[in-house]
Amino acid sequence: VPGAAPVARAPYRLAPSGMKDLSEQLKELSDKGFIRPSSSP
Structure with a gap:
């Protein structure tokens, strides 16, 4: 959307076990080529 500002929010908090699973x-998704690291400035 032209002229729209990004939403300013803190990252969603996860328990350590949830962070490990994520x-x-x-x-796994990166190894399979489904996702890749962001290259935005």
């Missing part, structure tokens, strides 16, 4: 899922 990290594993992100690594």
Whole structure:
């Protein structure tokens, strides 16, 4: 949307076990090529 500002919010908090699960899922998706690191400035 032209002229729209990004939403300023704190990151969603996760318990350590949830963060571990999320990290594993992100690594798996990255290894398979479904996602990649952001290249935005």
